[in-house]
Structures are given as C-alpha cells and as structure tokens.
Amino acid sequence: MNQEKIPATVITGFLGAGKTTMIRNLLQNAGGKKIALIINEFGDLGVDGDVLKGCGAENCTEDDIIELTNGCICCTVADDFIPTMTKLLERDSRPDHIVIETSGLALPQPLVAAFNWPDIRTHVTVDGVITVVDSAAVAAGRFADDHDAVEARRVEDDSLDHESPIEELFEDQLTCADLIVLNKTDLIDVDGLGRVRAEVASRTARKPTIIEAKNGDVPAAILLGLGIGTEGDIVNRKSHHELEHEDGTPHDHDEFDSFVVELGPIADPAAFIDALKGVIVEHDVLRLKGFVDVPGKPMRLQVQAVGSRIDTYFDRAWTPGEARATRFVVIGLHEMDETIVRKAIEALV
Ligand SMILES: Nc1nc2c(ncn2[C@@H]2O[C@H](COP(=O)(O)OP(=O)(O)OP(=O)(O)O)[C@@H](O)[C@H]2O)c(=O)[nH]1
Structure with a gap:
C-alpha cells in the first residue's frame, strides 16, 4: 500500500x-x-x-x-x-x-x-x-x-x-x-x-x-x-x-440563523425574482439559494442570491419520481426575524 x-x-x-x-x-x-x-x-x-x-x-x-x-x-x-x-x-x-x-x-x-x-x-x-x-x-x-x-x-x-x-x-x-x-x-x-x-x-x-x-x-x-x-x-x-478564549471555550454560530421556505409552483419567475430582491434588501438576507418549480418547464430553475445580487438558471431536469417543489434556504444574522421574512417570501407567490 x-x-x-x-x-x-x-x-x-x-x-x-x-x-x-x-x-x-x-x-x-x-x-x-x-x-x-x-x-x-x-x-x-x-x-x-x-x-x-x-x-x-x-x-x-x-x-x-x-x-x-x-x-x-x-x-x-x-x-x-x-x-x-x-x-x-x-x-x-x-x-x-x-x-x-x-x-x-x-x-x-x-x-x-x-x-x-x-x-x-x-x-x-x-x-x-x-x-x-x-x-x-x-x-x-x-x-x-x-x-x-x-x-x-x-x-x-x-x-x-x-x-x-x-x-x-x-x-x-x-x-x-x-x-x-x-x-x-x-x-x-x-x-x-x-x-x-x-x-x-x-x-x-x-x-x-x-x-x-x-x-x-x-x-x-x-x-x-x-x-x-x-x-x-x-x-x-x-x-x-x-x-x-484561550481556555478552549467552544465557539458557535449563534450570530447566524437559517431556515428553509417551501412554496408552490411559480408561474412568473422573473416577477418573483424581482420581488424577492426587495425582500432580501429590506430584511438584510445574507444568502438565499434553492430551486423553483416553473409550471410547464421540464427543468428546475436554480436561484442563487448573494445579498441582493440574484442569479437564476435552469440547472437540470426534474427526475422521474422526484416531487417538483420550490424550496429555498435563507441565511441571515441572528436578528433577522424568521417569521417576518418567511411570511414576506410566502406573500410573493
Ligand atoms: N458575476 C460573478 N458571479 C459569480 C462568480 N463566481 C461565482 N458567482 C456566482 O455567485 C453565486 C454564489 O456562488 P457559489 O459558488 O455558490 O458560492 P459559495 O461560496 O459556494 O456559496 P456558499 O456555499 O453558499 O457559501 C452563484 O450565483 C455563482 O454563479 C464570479 O466570478 N462572477
């Protein structure tokens, strides 16, 4: 060996x-x-x-x-x-x-x-x-x-x-x-x-x-x-x-929070992304990424937001048996209010 x-x-x-x-x-x-x-x-x-x-x-x-x-x-x-x-x-x-x-x-x-x-x-x-x-x-x-x-x-x-x-x-x-x-x-x-x-x-x-x-x-x-x-x-x-903390106190990530949002299909992704940008800026979301189910499209739309800059592209076909869904992970500072941000994103659909 x-x-x-x-x-x-x-x-x-x-x-x-x-x-x-x-x-x-x-x-x-x-x-x-x-x-x-x-x-x-x-x-x-x-x-x-x-x-x-x-x-x-x-x-x-x-x-x-x-x-x-x-x-x-x-x-x-x-x-x-x-x-x-x-x-x-x-x-x-x-x-x-x-x-x-x-x-x-x-x-x-x-x-x-x-x-x-x-x-x-x-x-x-x-x-x-x-x-x-x-x-x-x-x-x-x-x-x-x-x-x-x-x-x-x-x-x-x-x-x-x-x-x-x-x-x-x-x-x-x-x-x-x-x-x-x-x-x-x-x-x-x-x-x-x-x-x-x-x-x-x-x-x-x-x-x-x-x-x-x-x-x-x-x-x-x-x-x-x-x-x-x-x-x-x-x-x-x-x-x-x-x-x-030279004494070895373990660190944590208390200053940051993340949660996942699930939405239904999004028929007009361009309008959705535009509105999403407003939510990100208003609530100071640091990072958001995930996928969108666009009805009628065989492929998933990938969404990548870094601050208010958002990239989207169809990355791959939904696979047979895979449930089509819209899901995002949202990351922000601890003071970001999950309930408010979640509601604001859900209200875009
Ligand atoms: N304009 C531009 N966009 C870039 C460049 N490099 C990466 N991106 C975009 O930035 C976004 C984030 O890129 P990722 O590679 O996912 O970044 P990451 O560091 O892996 O992100 P996390 O794992 O979430 O921390 C994506 O939309 C990329 O397409 C670049 O050089 N120029």
Missing part, C-alpha cells in the same frame, strides 16, 4: 464567495487526478452537492462526493469530519487528492487542527487553505465594520464580546489562508480591484499569495499542490475566538 500522505485542500470563504463554482471548475480541469470531495453547507438543502454531482466529472464521481449536513464543519469536527475521513481512508481505492469545501460560515482553524489528530495525520496532510473572496462584496463594504450597528447590538445584548460577526469571520478565513482568490473580478473595475486587494491584504498579518479570478476559473495546477502542510502552522493562524 502506498503510504505517502494524501494532500487535502481546504476551500473556505464567506457565504456566496464562489467556492462551489471554483470547485466545479477544478473538477473539470484536474487532469487525471482522482479527487474525493467533502462538502459542508450551513442551512442545508444539498444545493452545493447537487451542483457538484451534476457536473459529471469522471475523476470525481457521485461516490466520491461526501456531504456533511449536521451543521458547520468547524463545530462537528469530532462527530462528523473525523469519522468521514477515516472511512474515506479505508476505501480500497485511495484518492490522489481530497478537496474540502467548508460552509460559508465556518472557521477553517478547527478543521485544519483536526489534521493533527493521530489517526488522520499519519495518512493525510493539508496541502493548503484557499480562501475565496467575493471582491464585489468587499468593494461594497460588506465586510467593513458598521460601527453604529455593532454598538446598537451591544446596547441590546451586553454579552456580546466582540465586533461585527461578519467582519470577524471574514478576517478569520483570511488569517488561515495559504492562497487567497479574489473572485468575481468581472463585477468591479481595475481601481476597485486595487482597493479590494489592499483591504484584503490589510486584514491578515500573514502574507499569503493573492490571485484574481472570474467565475472561480483558476487552473488546477495553481490550486492543487501548494505543499504547505498547514496543520503544522496552525499556531500562527488563530481565529478571533481562539485569541479571546
């Missing part, structure tokens, strides 16, 4: 940055490398898994795609991630490379630390942590601290021990990176991109390589084979939470 350690690449980045899109590209240009993929979503509807299974890459079949659905991977390392890795390593045919997509709300640090567990470290090493950044969102100031809002939250809840949860998470994901991909460069101009690069660089004390991309289109040769062994350098990449 080949005892060489299998390289594992961790792909992280905030909600909607373009992780799944980049992995889809990667699977299609990874040459002959056999890849096993572990994917984790917050507020799971299995959307990412569906997108990736649908890309039909021969080097990464449906069997090679493992979905972890019991919450964010960083909080379920012992119960979910380690057993999954152990099973993967026991398979007869070992993958050449493992790719792990974290949820957009995950801290990469606990996941990388798990590679130091005895059963794992003898077989696998972290080739590198790649952090995908939504350049348009950075340019729009989405990760800049809104001091007034943070202060207002603190007045309401004096147990808050830190600043904006979005800003903090964004920095934690950058702090852990070996490679940062400034994605969605098509949405901003050259000057804007220069400012995004400077802002991203200023948010991490380390000096990871920063590259630019459109639609996550980065050659596999750049993404795979970084050869870092990140698990050995975890001490230099501490998250805000680790720095604040």
Whole structure:
C-alpha cells in the first residue's frame, strides 16, 4: 500500500464567495487526478452537492462526493469530519487528492487542527487553505465594520464580546489562508480591484499569495499542490475566538440563523425574482439559494442570491419520481426575524 500522505485542500470563504463554482471548475480541469470531495453547507438543502454531482466529472464521481449536513464543519469536527475521513481512508481505492469545501460560515482553524489528530495525520496532510473572496462584496463594504450597528447590538445584548460577526469571520478565513482568490473580478473595475486587494491584504498579518479570478476559473495546477502542510502552522493562524478564549471555550454560530421556505409552483419567475430582491434588501438576507418549480418547464430553475445580487438558471431536469417543489434556504444574522421574512417570501407567490 502506498503510504505517502494524501494532500487535502481546504476551500473556505464567506457565504456566496464562489467556492462551489471554483470547485466545479477544478473538477473539470484536474487532469487525471482522482479527487474525493467533502462538502459542508450551513442551512442545508444539498444545493452545493447537487451542483457538484451534476457536473459529471469522471475523476470525481457521485461516490466520491461526501456531504456533511449536521451543521458547520468547524463545530462537528469530532462527530462528523473525523469519522468521514477515516472511512474515506479505508476505501480500497485511495484518492490522489481530497478537496474540502467548508460552509460559508465556518472557521477553517478547527478543521485544519483536526489534521493533527493521530489517526488522520499519519495518512493525510493539508496541502493548503484557499480562501475565496467575493471582491464585489468587499468593494461594497460588506465586510467593513458598521460601527453604529455593532454598538446598537451591544446596547441590546451586553454579552456580546466582540465586533461585527461578519467582519470577524471574514478576517478569520483570511488569517488561515495559504492562497487567497479574489473572485468575481468581472463585477468591479481595475481601481476597485486595487482597493479590494489592499483591504484584503490589510486584514491578515500573514502574507499569503493573492490571485484574481472570474467565475472561480483558476487552473488546477495553481490550486492543487501548494505543499504547505498547514496543520503544522496552525499556531500562527488563530481565529478571533481562539485569541479571546484561550481556555478552549467552544465557539458557535449563534450570530447566524437559517431556515428553509417551501412554496408552490411559480408561474412568473422573473416577477418573483424581482420581488424577492426587495425582500432580501429590506430584511438584510445574507444568502438565499434553492430551486423553483416553473409550471410547464421540464427543468428546475436554480436561484442563487448573494445579498441582493440574484442569479437564476435552469440547472437540470426534474427526475422521474422526484416531487417538483420550490424550496429555498435563507441565511441571515441572528436578528433577522424568521417569521417576518418567511411570511414576506410566502406573500410573493
Ligand atoms: N458575476 C460573478 N458571479 C459569480 C462568480 N463566481 C461565482 N458567482 C456566482 O455567485 C453565486 C454564489 O456562488 P457559489 O459558488 O455558490 O458560492 P459559495 O461560496 O459556494 O456559496 P456558499 O456555499 O453558499 O457559501 C452563484 O450565483 C455563482 O454563479 C464570479 O466570478 N462572477
């Protein structure tokens, strides 16, 4: 048996940055490398898994795609991630490379630390942590601290021990990176991109390589084979939470909430999407994704909203026996009122 350690690449980045899109590209240009993929979503509807299974890459079949659905991977390392890795390593045919997509709300640090567990470290090493950044969102100031809002939250809840949860998470994901991909460069101009690069660089004390991309289109040769062994350098990449709670208090995702909305068929998707945009803006929804049943259409309409930017496309035919349905996962900050947002979306049909 080949005892060489299998390289594992961790792909992280905030909600909607373009992780799944980049992995889809990667699977299609990874040459002959056999890849096993572990994917984790917050507020799971299995959307990412569906997108990736649908890309039909021969080097990464449906069997090679493992979905972890019991919450964010960083909080379920012992119960979910380690057993999954152990099973993967026991398979007869070992993958050449493992790719792990974290949820957009995950801290990469606990996941990388798990590679130091005895059963794992003898077989696998972290080739590198790649952090995908939504350049348009950075340019729009989405990760800049809104001091007034943070202060207002603190007045309401004096147990808050830190600043904006979005800003903090964004920095934690950058702090852990070996490679940062400034994605969605098509949405901003050259000057804007220069400012995004400077802002991203200023948010991490380390000096990871920063590259630019459109639609996550980065050659596999750049993404795979970084050869870092990140698990050995975890001490230099501490998250805000680790720095604040050196006693090991576990972190959680209390600051964020998600729920699933189910609707009936939608006959006029264009009008629906237009109105949905209004709800997203009014209630500050961070991420919404799912599928629409358009009567008379043999295919599902996939909906991907990142903030108020919404993409839609018919992604695949409804399969025989599959119940046609309209379902979305909605993710927002904890203060988002689920009942109100749910009613507002339901009222659009
Ligand atoms: N304009 C533009 N859109 C992009 C680009 N990359 C990804 N997108 C779109 O952004 C949306 C989110 O992309 P995903 O790849 O699902 O993002 P993600 O990081 O996997 O999202 P989560 O797993 O929910 O955190 C989709 O509608 C993509 O088509 C890009 O470079 N430019």
